Amino acid sequence: MKKYMVIYRSVLIENLQYAANIAMGFISYFMIIFVFIHLWNYMYAAPDDLIAGYTKEQMIWYVMITEMIWFGARSSTIREQVSADIRGGNIAYLVNKPYYYPLYILAKYTGEWNIQLSMYIGLTIVIGITMVGGIPNFHWITIVAVVPCIILGMTIHAVFKLCISMLSFWIEDANPFQWLYDKLILVVGTIFPVEIFPVALQPMLKLTPIYTVCYGPAKLIVDFSVEKYLEILLAQVLYLGFGGIILFWLYGKGGQKLYVNGG
Amino acid sequence: MKAIEVEGLSKNFHVKHKEKGMRGSIRAIFHPQTEKICAVNNVSFGVEEGEILAFIGPNGAGKSTTIKMLTGILYPDNGRVEVLGIDPVRKRRQLAYQIGTVFGQKEQLWTHLTPYDNFHFFGAIYDLTNDAVEARIKELADIFELGEFINTPVRNLSLGQRIRCEIVASLIHKPKILFLDEPTIGLDPVVKENIRRLIKQMNRELHTTIFLTSHDIGDIEKLCKRIIIVNTGQIVLDDSMEHLKYHYLNKKIVEVKLQDEVKLPSMDGITIRKRKGGNVKFEVDTTVIKIADALHNIDTEYVEDINITNVPLENIIMEIYKAEGKVDGL
Numbered sequence: 001m002k003k004y005m006v007i008y009r010s011v012l013i014e015n016l017q018y019a020a021n022i023a024m025g026f027i028s029y030f031m032i033i034f035v036f037i038h039l040w041n042y043m044y045a046a047p048d049d050l051i052a053g054y055t056k057e058q059m060i061w062y063v064m065i066t067e068m069i070w071f072g073a074r075s076s077t078i079r080e081q082v083s084a085d086i087r088g089g090n091i092a093y094l095v096n097k098p099y100y101y102p103l104y105i106l107a108k109y110t111g112e113w114n115i116q117l118s119m120y121i122g123l124t125i126v127i128g129i130t131m132v133g134g135i136p137n138f139h140w141i142t143i144v145a146v147v148p149c150i151i152l153g154m155t156i157h158a159v160f161k162l163c164i165s166m167l168s169f170w171i172e173d174a175n176p177f178q179w180l181y182d183k184l185i186l187v188v189g190t191i192f193p194v195e196i197f198p199v200a201l202q203p204m205l206k207l208t209p210i211y212t213v214c215y216g217p218a219k220l221i222v223d224f225s226v227e228k229y230l231e232i233l234l235a236q237v238l239y240l241g242f243g244g245i246i247l248f249w250l251y252g253k254g255g256q257k258l259y260v261n262g263g
Numbered sequence: 264m265k266a267i268e269v270e271g272l273s274k275n276f277h278v279k280h281k282e283k284g285m286r287g288s289i290r291a292i293f294h295p296q297t298e299k300i301c302a303v304n305n306v307s308f309g310v311e312e313g314e315i316l317a318f319i320g321p322n323g324a325g326k327s328t329t330i331k332m333l334t335g336i337l338y339p340d341n342g343r344v345e346v347l348g349i350d351p352v353r354k355r356r357q358l359a360y361q362i363g364t365v366f367g368q369k370e371q372l373w374t375h376l377t378p379y380d381n382f383h384f385f386g387a388i389y390d391l392t393n394d395a396v397e398a399r400i401k402e403l404a405d406i407f408e409l410g411e412f413i414n415t416p417v418r419n420l421s422l423g424q425r426i427r428c429e430i431v432a433s434l435i436h437k438p439k440i441l442f443l444d445e446p447t448i449g450l451d452p453v454v455k456e457n458i459r460r461l462i463k464q465m466n467r468e469l470h471t472t473i474f475l476t477s478h479d480i481g482d483i484e485k486l487c488k489r490i491i492i493v494n495t496g497q498i499v500l501d502d503s504m505e506h507l508k509y510h511y512l513n514k515k516i517v518e519v520k521l522q523d524e525v526k527l528p529s530m531d532g533i534t535i536r537k538r539k540g541g542n543v544k545f546e547v548d549t550t551v552i553k554i555a556d557a558l559h560n561i562d563t564e565y566v567e568d569i570n571i572t573n574v575p576l577e578n579i580i581m582e583i584y585k586a587e588g589k590v591d592g593l
Contacts (some may be wrong), residue, residue, distance in 0.1 A: 002387060002390070003387050003388045003390065005386055006383075006387035006388065007384075007388075008382050009379070010373060010376060013375075013376065013380065014373060014375040014376060024426075090369070091367045092331055092336045092337070093364075093366055093371060095336060095355070096334045096335060096336050096355070096364055097320055097359055097388055098389060098390070099356075099361040099388055099390060100356075100362055202431045219377060256338055257340075258336070258337060
């Protein structure tokens with residue numbers, strides 16, 4: 001485990017040099033949030049209205065938190081690097097070290113999202129407090145409870161992205177699948193909460209990773225309940241176990257098919 | 264004791280084959296065709312502990328594929344490999360603790376970190392304690408003369424400095440075998456010479472077995488005592504450098520500068536390589552004609568300068584490459 005901590009620490013050191021680059025993403029984040037604040041202000045006719053069980057403040061905070069997670073989770077390591085490593089054969093030079101390649105990538109990714117998400121959390125709090133106001137009925141203790149959910153959600157996201165990247169062992173380009181997954185998460189779990197979709201569709205959405213990656217942590221922050229917390233935590237643990245098994249199976253099978261360009 | 268034992272090693276690749284043009288591309292969608300390429304074909308050899316072995320061949324000969332099978336990266340289709348008594352396929356991670364690899368065309372260092380941080384990183388990867396890493400860094404920094412730039416980010420280093428750091432990173436865990444794949448590629452002659460000196464010193468002082476592939480004849484000539492030449496996936500020569508040179512030293516290159524253009528009599532064992540005015544370059548096969556007899560044909564009165572050299576090792580190896588397995592008579 002120590003070696004993965006060192007990988008994580010090295011990425012932190014490396015990425016701290018790019019804090020300014022990460023901050024450039026703030027512009028896109030701000031523009032999206034600005035649009036949604038105005039959209040929901042328009043949609044909610046009266047301040048006490050509820051849409052899908054959410055007050056206006058809860059709805060806007062929900063979008064801000066899911067977007068914060070989305071922007072914090074952006075990583076070329078899990079999206080492009082793994083596919084490129086496999087396709088270009090660079091993986092050959094990484095797998096001959098005494099670590100497990102998927103865990104090496106996960107440690108790198110964790111170092112990346114830790115810095116990105118920390119910066120976006122700061123921005124979200126500033127925008128939220130100044131433009132929306134506080135979250136109704138929010139208790140600071142909620143944060144302590146939700147932190148494991150955020151960590152699990154980010155890891156599940158990475159595991160599924162890595163599973164898609166591992167398809168590069170068999171197919172020329174896994175990017176179309178990455179695109180599909182990203183758009184699914186973005187549209188279904190990020191911009192709108194699950195409750196806004198038709199009731200018949202909701203159980204199906206709860207079976208997808210969307211429920212555990214963005215929806216779960218954001219829902220708990222804006223509307224915490226112990227029952228929901230345990231439900232989401234259980235779903236996350238199951239998803240991580242399931243995703244992990246698929247990832248290691250794909251990696252094991254794919255490794256045997258490794259073809260290295262240039263010998 | 265053998266550090267590496269290879270027996271009947273084979274590896275095939277299935278490469279996609281597409282006909283030219285748009286028609287070929289469309290046809291490839293419905294009728295994909297693959298071509299079987301035999302990268303390594305029934306290769307057997309052994310490497311002694313502490314030996315420096317040159318494993319060379321033209322591009323596409325199967326050198327890198329063999330290295331990748333020896334280090335557990337690629338799975339062989341057939342044959343048996345044992346590196347330090349470990350099967351690289353079954354126990355790749357266990358083997359990783361015992362070997363180091365440097366691929367001259369690939370970076371393993373983290374470019375935004377300093378060499379010092381990189382060495383600590385690699386030390387941790389190999390489960391070394393901080394004290395052990397510190398001691399090792401000090402030892403290797405002295406041997407490889409890293410003092411001046413050990414705290415400069417890798418991205419700011421020159422190629423020569425980076426390669427030295429790459430080698431040190433590969434040695435941080437005291438590997439028993441170091442695989443060097445073109446370690447001096449792209450380096451200037453002075454840096455090349457420096458790297459070779461350091462590799463030799465490392466082999467002498469740390470008794471590390473070195474498995475070297477390179478297209479640079481200088482690397483091979485100056486570092487290795489034994490050479491294996493592969494071509495089209497097969498071993499075409501496995502011999503000591505001394506023996507190789509001895510067999511080919513029966514050919515001499517004679518360069519003569521004469522006052523005037525003089526016609527040399529045609530004789531068995533003499534092949535004119537180049538002629539321009541009074542300058543003549545010819546090859547003498549000393550198994551056919553003695554060098555003294557060959558020189559007798561030149562009127563010394565007209566000779567301004569004469570130079571006799573061995574056939575360069577590069578030419579010897581090129582001849583072997585061209586022979587493609589027809590070198591039994593060596």
